[in-house]
Amino acid sequence: MKRLLCGLFIACALLFATAAGAQQTPAWQKNIILATTTSTQDSGLLDVLIPLFEKKTGYFVKTIAVGSGQAMVMGQKGEADVLLVHSPDAEETFMAAGCGVNRRLVMHNDFVVVGPAADRARIRGMTSSTAAFRRIAGAQALFMSRGDNSGTHAKERTIWKITGIAPEGQKWYRQTGLGMGQTLNVASEKQAYTLADRGTYLALKKRLDLAILVEGDRDLLNIYHVIEVNPAMWPKVNAGGAKAFADFMVSPETQAVIKALGVDKFGSPLFFPDAGKRVEDLGE
Amino acid sequence: MSRAGAVIEGRSLRVIRGGSVIVDVPSLTVEEGEVLSLIGPNGAGKTTLLQTVSYLTKPFEGDLFFRGRKVGPECPVLTYRRAIAMVFQEPLLFDATVFENVASGLKIRGMKRVPIRQAVAESLSRFGISHLSDRSARSLSGGEAQRTSLARAFAIRPDILLLDEPFASLDPRSREPLIEDIQAVVRSTGTTAVFVTHDLMESVRLSDRIAVMDRGRILQAGPPEEVLNAPVDEFVASFVGAGTMLKGRIKKSGPDTVTVSVSDREVESAGFFPVGSHVILYIRPENVTLSAQAGTIREDGGPVTSARNVFPGTVTRVTPMGFYQKVGLDCGFPLVSYVTMQSRELLKLAEGRRVTVSFKATAVHVIRKD
Amino acid sequence: MELIVEGIRKAFWLLVTGDPEVIGITLLSLRVSGLATLVSLVIGVAAGTLVALTRFPGRGFVVSLINTGMGLPPVVVGLFVTILLWRSGPLGFLGMLYTPGAMILAQTVIATPIVMGITLAAMQQLPKKLRLQILALGATRLQLVWILTKEARLLLLAAVMAGFGGVISEVGASIMVGGNIKGYSRVLTTATVMEASRGNFDTAIALGIILLVLAFAVNLVLTHIQQKERPR
Numbered sequence: 106m107k108r109l110l111c112g113l114f115i116a117c118a119l120l121f122a123t124a125a126g127a128q129q130t131p132a133w134q135k136n137i138i139l140a141t142t143t144s145t146q147d148s149g150l151l152d153v154l155i156p157l158f159e160k161k162t163g164y165f166v167k168t169i170a171v172g173s174g175q176a177m178v179m180g181q182k183g184e185a186d187v188l189l190v191h192s193p194d195a196e197e198t199f200m201a202a203g204c205g206v207n208r209r210l211v212m213h214n215d216f217v218v219v220g221p222a223a224d225r226a227r228i229r230g231m232t233s234s235t236a237a238f239r240r241i242a243g244a245q246a247l248f249m250s251r252g253d254n255s256g257t258h259a260k261e262r263t264i265w266k267i268t269g270i271a272p273e274g275q276k277w278y279r280q281t282g283l284g285m286g287q288t289l290n291v292a293s294e295k296q297a298y299t300l301a302d303r304g305t306y307l308a309l310k311k312r313l314d315l316a317i318l319v320e321g322d323r324d325l326l327n328i329y330h331v332i333e334v335n336p337a338m339w340p341k342v343n344a345g346g347a348k349a350f351a352d353f354m355v356s357p358e359t360q361a362v363i364k365a366l367g368v369d370k371f372g373s374p375l376f377f378p379d380a381g382k383r384v385e386d387l388g389e
Numbered sequence: 390m391s392r393a394g395a396v397i398e399g400r401s402l403r404v405i406r407g408g409s410v411i412v413d414v415p416s417l418t419v420e421e422g423e424v425l426s427l428i429g430p431n432g433a434g435k436t437t438l439l440q441t442v443s444y445l446t447k448p449f450e451g452d453l454f455f456r457g458r459k460v461g462p463e464c465p466v467l468t469y470r471r472a473i474a475m476v477f478q479e480p481l482l483f484d485a486t487v488f489e490n491v492a493s494g495l496k497i498r499g500m501k502r503v504p505i506r507q508a509v510a511e512s513l514s515r516f517g518i519s520h521l522s523d524r525s526a527r528s529l530s531g532g533e534a535q536r537t538s539l540a541r542a543f544a545i546r547p548d549i550l551l552l553d554e555p556f557a558s559l560d561p562r563s564r565e566p567l568i569e570d571i572q573a574v575v576r577s578t579g580t581t582a583v584f585v586t587h588d589l590m591e592s593v594r595l596s597d598r599i600a601v602m603d604r605g606r607i608l609q610a611g612p613p614e615e616v617l618n619a620p621v622d623e624f625v626a627s628f629v630g631a632g633t634m635l636k637g638r639i640k641k642s643g644p645d646t647v648t649v650s651v652s653d654r655e656v657e658s659a660g661f662f663p664v665g666s667h668v669i670l671y672i673r674p675e676n677v678t679l680s681a682q683a684g685t686i687r688e689d690g691g692p693v694t695s696a697r698n699v700f701p702g703t704v705t706r707v708t709p710m711g712f713y714q715k716v717g718l719d720c721g722f723p724l725v726s727y728v729t730m731q732s733r734e735l736l737k738l739a740e741g742r743r744v745t746v747s748f749k750a751t752a753v754h755v756i757r758k759d
Numbered sequence: 760m761e762l763i764v765e766g767i768r769k770a771f772w773l774l775v776t777g778d779p780e781v782i783g784i785t786l787l788s789l790r791v792s793g794l795a796t797l798v799s800l801v802i803g804v805a806a807g808t809l810v811a812l813t814r815f816p817g818r819g820f821v822v823s824l825i826n827t828g829m830g831l832p833p834v835v836v837g838l839f840v841t842i843l844l845w846r847s848g849p850l851g852f853l854g855m856l857y858t859p860g861a862m863i864l865a866q867t868v869i870a871t872p873i874v875m876g877i878t879l880a881a882m883q884q885l886p887k888k889l890r891l892q893i894l895a896l897g898a899t900r901l902q903l904v905w906i907l908t909k910e911a912r913l914l915l916l917a918a919v920m921a922g923f924g925g926v927i928s929e930v931g932a933s934i935m936v937g938g939n940i941k942g943y944s945r946v947l948t949t950a951t952v953m954e955a956s957r958g959n960f961d962t963a964i965a966l967g968i969i970l971l972v973l974a975f976a977v978n979l980v981l982t983h984i985q986q987k988e989r990p991r
Contacts (some may be wrong), residue, residue: 138857149959152941166856169938184845184856286958309958341846445891471897481892484910493906494896545897 137346138167140176140185142256143284145329148304148375150366157362158353164346174254180204180332183339187334189354191256193384194263196330205231205332210384211354212363212376215326216260218319219289219306220246220298228298235267236358242270245277247297251288252280256327261300264324289313302327304367304375328384331355355380361383394421395454396549396581397442400659402451404437404605411437412449413605419549424575424582425610426592429602429628435585436553438602442583443475443551456548474547478554480534487537489520490526494545512544515574532563536570543574548574552584568594589629593617600742601625617675619752619754626756632674632725639666646697646750652722657697658753669756674715676752677726680745681736696747704742707733714738720746766964770972773965780942783879785969788946789977791859792927795866799922801865803874804915808904811882812890825879828872833865834931840865841935857938862946865932870922877921881914882907916985920978927974947973 140247146168153165169176169185173192179185181204188205190196199205206224216229218237226244228237241248250272251258265272272278279297281288285305292299293313306317321323331351353359360378367375399417403410409634412434419425419442427435440446444453444466455472458464466533474494483489487608491509500508513519516536521529529537535555542550555571556564572595575582586592593613600610601624609621620626626634637651639662642705649656662668678696714733718724724746728738736744801945810821811888842848844856885907893903908915930948937944939953947970954963 136854143956155941161786167938167943169857169940182845182847184847284956286957290958290960306956312958339846341851440891443895445894467899469899470894473895475892475895477888477892479886479888481886481889483906484912497896497902541896551895565921 135163135165135346136167137164137187137343137350138169138179138348139187139189139234140179141170141189142173142176142191143170144191144256144302144305145189146170147284147286148308148367150363150376153366154354154359155261157359158350161353162349163170164349166350166352171294172253172255173259175294176202179231180334183334183342184279185213186343188334189329190332191327191329192259195259196332199332204335204338206296206335207348207351208330208332209351209355210361210379210382211329212378212380213326214376215303215320216257216300216325216327217303217306217317218298218325219301219313219315220318221290221314222297222316224318226298227313229316229318231319232322234264234319234324237319238264239268239270241298242268242272242275245275247295248272248278249288249295249297249299250278250280251285252282253284255285257285257300257302260325260327261262264300267324307367307371307373307375328379395419396421396456397583398454398457399442400452402438402441402449402453402455404434404441404446410605410735412441412566414451414607417442417600417607419581419583419746422579422581423597424584424595425598425600426596427583427585427600427602428587428589428592431587433602434602434605435602439475439551439583439585441554443473445475471545472548473551474542474545474549475551476535476538476542476553476555478557480526480529480531480538482529482534482537482541485526486522487513487524487526487529487540488522490537491541491544494541498545508544509540509718512540515543516540516570530563531559532567533566535559535563539567539571539610543578543580547580550584554584554587556586556588568724571595574576578699601628603628620671620756622756623669626671626754632727633670633672633677633723635670635722637668637670639664639668647755649753649755654721656712657750658755659751662754662755662757666757671754671756672724672748672752674725674727677718677724677746677748678736678737679716679718679726679728679732680747697750698717698753699747701744702744702746704738704740704744706740707738718744718746762960763964765961767968769961770965770968774969781966781969783942784945784947784950784966787859788927788948788970789973790812791862791946792866792923794973795863795870795926796890796919797865798863798873799870800919801830803871803918803922804878804908806871807875807878808882808908811879812904812907822879825872825876829871829876831869832931833869833926833929833933834866834935836865837932837935840868840932844936856936857940857944859937861936861943862933862944865897865936866926866929869929870926873925874918874922877918878911878915881918884914885910913985916981920981920985923977923981924974926978927970934973 114327141151151168155168158164159166173190173195176185176188176190177195180188180199189211196208200208218234226241226246231237250261281291285301286309288299289301289306289309293315296314313334331354333344333347333351334342336342360380363376363378364374367373395418397419399414402412402414404412427438429435437446441449442453444460453460455464455469460466460469474511475712483493488509491512492505495505510519513522516539518533518536518540521533526534526537556568559567568591576601583666585603596613597612598610599616600607601616602608603624609616616625618630620629635651637649637656639647640650640655641648642662642664646657646659647662649658649670651670656670658670700720702718702724705719706717707714713727713729714724716738718726726746781897807902809820840861843850843855844861845851889910890903893906898906928948930952933946934949934952939947939949947966949961951966951970955968
């Protein structure tokens with residue numbers, strides 16, 4: 106029995122010792138809660154940018170990667186300090202409700218419509234995403250939607266709205282509720298069409314049995330903004346930290362890093378820096 | 390104030406559960422160095438009384454005094470509990486070695502390791518289990534386990550030892566040696582003890598006093614001979630097995646004897662009762678003597694003189710009872726006698742045999758029946 | 760199938776090369792779940808023993824609650840803890856959301872009913888008269904509880920193993936209250952989910968295998984202790 110107690114004591118000591126070696130919890134004011142989307146995290150962009158920011162300013166950034174939808178709800182409730190999202194319509198609603206300040210354009214990349222090489226709906230090479238979607242609906246070809254209120258899902262819904270077709274509930278339209286990577290895997294497995302951001306698709310291309318069928322349409326632009334949560338509405342937010350992060354994202358040094366990301370790995374950059382530009386000027 | 394020499398004194402002890410009275414004992418005393426046994430049928434409240442005395446059953450009404458101080462206000466319960474030791478029917482050993490089990494009471498009292506070792510060794514050897522010191526408690530036989538439980542109780546040198554049917558779950562082979570060992574230890578250490586049993590012979594062997602209980606009450610408490618030979622009422626008598634019970638009426642009342650008419654015979658008995666009273670007579674079978682012919686030799690060759698009660702009788706039945714023979718007789722009233730096997734051979738006792746039955750007036754115990 | 764083989768190979772490689780991120784994640788898993796199990800051990804054994812040994816009105820109801828609590832879905836616990844720790848929540852002033860501390864809290868809530876339930880059963884299956892015997896030996900209340908705990912130690916060790924198993928493998932609460940922040944609140948389970956959702960199945964499998972190995976190693980030690988305590 107004594108040995109049992111000794112063992113227990115040693116276990117406690119070890120656990121607390123490892124605690125000492127782990128990262129210390131920073132002070133309250135130095136914490137920033139960044140609500141962002143899975144695509145910015147999955148692309149590896151934040152893995153590069155966050156350490157730079159932290160080293161430069163001494164802030165500790167808690168990156169909570171959820172869908173754009175959830176990120177904005179967090180902002181609405183004051184549970185996040187700054188948002189980095191890509192769901193323009195929802196963002197505008199957000200700003201109109203007075204939930205955010207200083208909405209600034211950061212970067213963009215684009216979506217692509219991918220699908221099986223067999224291309225039953227024959228959309229390969231089309232330049233209009235809406236026309237491609239119409240053909241998919243017409244052919245009743247299997248289409249995978251993320252269905253999770255993410256920025257990608259929002260973009261997809263926008264395109265469907267333009268076509269005037271309501272795909273929900275139809276047999277060929279499936280909602281996975283999963284992240285981009287997983288949805289691509291499911292689409293590949295089932296040889297279905299789907300809408301994906303270029304970055305994630307490129308990262309997984311080797312393992313997927315899907316090809317890019319439609320790209321370059323202006324409607325397929327995926328635009329990222331950084332929004333600071335309104336401190337007037339939520340006094341508890343770290344307004345100083347939020348501003349520091351937002352400033353950082355649009356600063357020239359950061360924009361240069363964004364421009365360079367992914368070039369050596371994929372041949373083309375994952376994101377295109379756009380700070381200071383107007384949305385209307387984007388895309389060619 | 391309580392009597393000097395009394396280790397435990399209980400006053401107005403009552404335990405009531407679910408509306409029924411489990412224990413109702415106005416007065417109970419346990420003297421220093423004595424062994425008191427509580428006997429009675431199932432449900433008599435013996436175990437509950439014992440648990441009350443050990444302050445393990447709560448709540449109970451009444452007061453308990455330990456060496457003159459009231460347990461509770463004057464004597465802290467913990468102090469009292471540490472002065473007693475209790476052994477149950479099951480050994481209730483801990484999942485550890487025999488040594489650790491026996492030491493547990495001492496460890497609870499904060500004794501240090503070296504004195505513990507000595508005390509435990511002594512206790513183990515008293516009960517003959519020194520060789521089992523390092524064995525796991527789970528590997529012991531029933532008898533060994535109960536010895537361990539007793540050694541555990543003794544190790545703390547209790548002021549009073551309480552035992553709740555300690556031999557009940559042992560087979561006869563293990564029981565005998567253990568009863569002897571307990572007797573030896575209790576006598577040599579002069580330990581005060583109270584034990585509950587339903588085995589009359591056990592209590593006769595081990596106790597200085599026997600208390601007979603029924604339905605929560607102590608009907609009679611006294612030395613074994615007193616309880617056995619002079620049961621105070623029908624219940625006690627039947628419980629201790631008086632042998633013969635006869636109904637009669639006082640016919641004559643002399644200076645120190647009475648004549649009782651039973652059926653159409655007359656029995657002489659010691660005692661004083663008014664003429665005409667209805668009584669019950671108890672005669673222990675060991676005190677009823679048989680001989681082959683009236684007026685001549687008895688078994689041991691002596692004259693049939695000192696017995697006042699002599700009757701011719703017929704054997705109705707002979708039942709072997711292990712060490713003795715139980716002989717049912719008809720002398721105009723039924724009578725039971727115990728004889729040895731040799732006597733049976735000698736007297737050629739069999740159903741229908743005519744014999745002479747005699748018993749002393751002092752062997753007849755009379756209780757008034759009103 | 761080859762995915763699994765790839766996963767095993769990757770797991771091995773990650774461990775052997777001592778990939779710092781993976782080591783960090785593993786140690787954090789161990790630390791968070793270990794501390795949660797420890798705290799739940801103390802609370803669970805104390806509370807379970809209390810309920811087992813005392814009589815009070817509504818006891819049956821409480822026991823049912825505990826037994827139900829043994830199967831609490833971690834994600835539901837995560838949800839409730841998140842709501843408590845939000846800035847707008849009652850415990851918001853602690854600023855604990857998205858920290859390993861919050862994960863330890865949530866996992867303690869998950870593990871405590873498990874430990875309590877098994878302790879309750881362990882104590883109740885001790886012979887009823889044993890309690891009287893211990894009191895008759897002159898034990899104080901505290902000594903009584905200590906001795907009964909020692910008597911039930913085999914089952915209590917099983918309770919620890921069950922509690923640990925329940926939290927080392929949970930992801931619902933950890934993701935919600937921890938936020939899966941790289942290098943800070945990312946543990947094996949949340950990292951596995953993240954890698955799977957990205958489509959990096961080989962990494963996900965590798966992390967899963969490492970998790971299994973970790974759980975196995977801890978249980979190996981605990982089982983060894985438990986079996987040593989068995990009587991000869």
